[in-house]
Amino acid sequence: MTSAPTSAPRNSTASSVQDAGHVDVLIVGAGVSGIGAAHHLQEHFPDRTFVLLDAQEARGGTWWTHRYPGVRSDSDLFTYGYRFKPWRGPSIAAGGEILEYLDEVIEEDGLEPHIRYRHRVTSASWSGEERRWTVEVTRTDTDERLRLTTDFLWMCQGYYNHEQPYQPRWEGMDRFRGTVVHPQDWPEDLDYTGKRVVVIGSGSTASTLIPAIAQKAAHVTMLQRSPSYYFAPPVTHELAVQLRALDIPEDWIHEIMRRQYMSQFNWLARASLETPEEVHTFLMDSLRPLLPEDFDIEKHLTPRYRPWQQRIAITPDGDFFAALREGKASIVTDTIEAFTETGIRVSSGEEIEADVVVTATGFNLSAFGDVAFTVDGEAVDFTDRITWRGVMISGVPNMAYMFGYFRHSWTLRVDLVADLVMRILERMQDRGDTVVVPTLRPEDADMEIRPWSDPENFNSGYVLRSQHVLFKQGDREPWTHMLEHEEEQELLPKADLDDGSLVYR
Known part of the structure; x- marks a missing residue:
C-alpha cells in the first residue's frame, strides 16, 4: 500500500x-x-x-x-x-x-x-x-x-x-462616483444602508441578492437587458411538513422528498421540451398573484427563450416579488448606454441614480x-x-x-x-x-x-x-x-x- x-x-x-x-x-x-x-x-x-x-x-x-x-x-x-x-x-x-x-x-x-x-x-x-x-x-x-x-x-x-468573475466594461464606469462590486468579490465592509442600489442582471444571483439588501437600502433597482424565468416555491415543502408531523424517520423523509423533487423536475424537463408553451403559461400564471398591480409582466418577466433553455431562478416564498410589491425594489428592462457620475443612463434616455452598482453578470x-x-x-x-x-x-x-x-x-x-x-x-x-x-x-x-x-x-x-x-x-x-x-x-x-x-x- x-x-x-x-x-x-x-x-x-x-x-x-x-x-x-x-x-x-x-x-x-x-x-x-x-x-x-x-x-x-x-x-x-x-x-x-x-x-x-x-x-x-x-x-x-x-x-x-x-x-x-x-x-x-x-x-x-x-x-x-x-x-x-x-x-x-x-x-x-x-x-x-x-x-x-x-x-x-x-x-x-x-x-x-x-x-x-x-x-x-x-x-x-x-x-x-x-x-x-x-x-x-x-x-x-x-x-x-x-x-x-x-x-x-x-x-x-x-x-x-x-x-475572475465575468465583469463587462461599460462606457463611463471610470467616472462613476459610487461603488461598483461583483457578487463574487463582495466586500465584507460594504455598507448599503439607506443607499440607492442598482443590480445589473436578472438571474439567480440578482433575485437572491435584491430581497436580502432591500430591507436596508433606500431602494434597489434590477436593471436587466432581458428577463429570466422565475419560480416561487415555499421554503419548506408542505409534504416535508406533513411527514415530520407524523414523526417519520429523517432518512425516510429524505428519500421521499428526493423522489418528490426528482419527479417534479423530471416532468419540468420533459414538458419544457415537448410543450414549452404550456410550461410558459404555468410559470407566468404562478407569478401573477405575487406581483404589484399594473405590473408589466410581458415586458419585465417574459424571456426570449423557451423554459429551461436557461436555468429557472428560484425565489423561495416569492421574496423577490414581495420586495417589488412593497416598493422596496423595481425592475428596469433596457440596455446600458453609459455610466454617469451619479448612476447609469439606459437606451431610453432615463438615468437610474445609484450609490452602489452590483454587477450580477455571472462568471x-x-x-x-x-x-x-x-x-x-x-x-x-x-x-x-x-x-x-x-x-x-x-x-x-x-x-x-x-x-x-x-x-x-x-x-x-x-x-x-x-x-x-x-x-x-x-x-x-x-x-x-x-x-x-x-x-x-x-x-x-x-x-x-x-x-x-x-x-x-x-x-x-x-x-x-x-x-x-x-x-x-x-x-x-x-x-x-x-x-x-x-x-x-x-x-x-x-x-x-x-x-x-x-x-x-
Whole structure:
C-alpha cells in the first residue's frame, strides 16, 4: 500500500519543489463534488490512500467563496444534498447551512486529515512509463511548491473561475462616483444602508441578492437587458411538513422528498421540451398573484427563450416579488448606454441614480481549473478532446472529472458519477489493470464532433461565452453529455465498461 503525502518542510523556498509523497487517488477540490467523491471512494476502497487539494482557505467551494447577502441554494436541498446523507432542514437553505451540512459529512467520514487547503494545483503530467500522474502544487499561504504523484486523478474543482468573475466594461464606469462590486468579490465592509442600489442582471444571483439588501437600502433597482424565468416555491415543502408531523424517520423523509423533487423536475424537463408553451403559461400564471398591480409582466418577466433553455431562478416564498410589491425594489428592462457620475443612463434616455452598482453578470467557465495537463510530454489541448459520458476525456489516462447538472441539482450527478468511477476502479482492480484511457473506436471514425453545449438545448451566457475553451462531444453514446437526470439515472448505472471505448492496460 502506498504512503500518504507528508507536508513540505517549512524551510523550503519558492524556487524549489518539495516531494509531498504519493497517493492512490488525488481529488482536486473540496467542495460539494470533491467531498462527495471522497465519501464514495472511502466507502468502496477503504484501503486506498487519497487526499483532497483545494486552493481556498476552507471547504465548500462556491459556498465558501460566495458571501454576498442572502446567498442560498437555488435547488432544493433534498436533491442538492447527497444520497447518503439525509437533509434535515428546509427545502431551500442559506449558504451557511449548506457549509454546516458539508462539515457534518467531513466529520462523519473522517475526511479532515485528508484535506489540504491553500493548495493550488498548477500542472498535471501523465507518464505512461511510470503509469502515474505527477501533480505540481503551490501553497497559496507560503508560495512553497510541492510535487505529488498519484495513480488516479479526480478533478472535482467545479466549473468556473473563482478569482475572475465575468465583469463587462461599460462606457463611463471610470467616472462613476459610487461603488461598483461583483457578487463574487463582495466586500465584507460594504455598507448599503439607506443607499440607492442598482443590480445589473436578472438571474439567480440578482433575485437572491435584491430581497436580502432591500430591507436596508433606500431602494434597489434590477436593471436587466432581458428577463429570466422565475419560480416561487415555499421554503419548506408542505409534504416535508406533513411527514415530520407524523414523526417519520429523517432518512425516510429524505428519500421521499428526493423522489418528490426528482419527479417534479423530471416532468419540468420533459414538458419544457415537448410543450414549452404550456410550461410558459404555468410559470407566468404562478407569478401573477405575487406581483404589484399594473405590473408589466410581458415586458419585465417574459424571456426570449423557451423554459429551461436557461436555468429557472428560484425565489423561495416569492421574496423577490414581495420586495417589488412593497416598493422596496423595481425592475428596469433596457440596455446600458453609459455610466454617469451619479448612476447609469439606459437606451431610453432615463438615468437610474445609484450609490452602489452590483454587477450580477455571472462568471467565466474554467476547463479543469486551468491546470496545465500533459500526457507523455505532450500538452493536452482540451478543445481537441471529446468527453466520455461527461466523466472522462478522450486520450487522457486515469483521469475522471465531476460535473453536475445545470437544470437539476448539481449533486444528483455527483452520486451517479461517483458510482460509475467506482465501477471503473473495481473493474481495473479485478482484472489487474493499472491504466484506463477513453479511446475512439473504429466505428466512431465518422462521428460528428459537436460543441460542448448545444445552444438549442442550453444557452446561458456563461456557457456560450466559454464554448471556445471547453472540450467537445460526439453525436452518439458514449461520447455525449449534458443529458437530463431522468435519462442518466437509467443510463449511467448500466454503462458498458467493455464496449471498446475504454482501453485498459
